[in-house]
Amino acid sequence: MQFDGKVAFITGAPRGQGRSHAVRFAEEGADIIAVDLCEQMDSVACPMATREDLDETVHLVEKTGRRIVAEQVDVRNFRRLQAVVDKGVSELGRLDFVLANAGLRRWRPRLPRKSTRIWMRWTCCSTGCISRSKQRCHAAPSLSTTALEVSRRITASLGPGVAPEVAAPCT
Numbered sequence: 001m002q003f004d005g006k007v008a009f010i011t012g013a014p015r016g017q018g019r020s021h022a023v024r025f026a027e028e029g030a031d032i033i034a035v036d037l038c039e040q041m042d043s044v045a046c047p048m049a050t051r052e053d054l055d056e057t058v059h060l061v062e063k064t065g066r067r068i069v070a071e072q073v074d075v076r077n078f079r080r081l082q083a084v085v086d087k088g089v090s091e092l093g094r095l096d097f098v099l100a101n102a103g104l105r106r107w108r109p110r111l112p113r114k115s116t117r118i119w120m121r122w123t124c125c126s127t128g129c130i131s132r133s134k135q136r137c138h139a140a141p142s143l144s145t146t147a148l149e150v151s152r153r154i155t156a157s158l159g160p161g162v163a164p165e166v167a168a169p170c171t
Helices: 016-027 051-063 078-092 113-127 147-157
Strands: 007-011 031-036 068-072 097-099 165-167
Touching: 007 016, 007 078, 016 031, 016 051, 016 097, 031 051, 031 078, 051 068, 068 078
Parallel strands: 007 031, 007 097, 031 068, 097 165
Antiparallel strands: none
């Protein structure tokens, strides 16, 4: 197995790409640390993942014979996110991969270039999701962290000499 004995940390794990990443890594031998908000945000019209969705991911990973630490966490809360990673590393022994998959993408109407920049900034602020763009959200700086920056923070917190592979967010 390609990832035997490795551990992958995956945000946005209850459904879609996050779930498929978790299951595939588990099938290849990795244990999983999985997180998601698991609740509806008022600013999001489509149904978001639920705790039941995360529980199903847990079931699918365990069905492969691998271990999983899964928690309901808002990825915008770095301290809580760090606590879950620490718990996962404590239980699973290490961290090798970070897949910063959580986030939302809204379809936007065609707008002039200047309006598009304003729309992107508004989307970042109003949803509070991790932005996959390099845009900064000046109205709410705490929400402007990109998924890759979250990955870097987690990697840096592991201490010297630890260099897990970091998967950039999907585009």
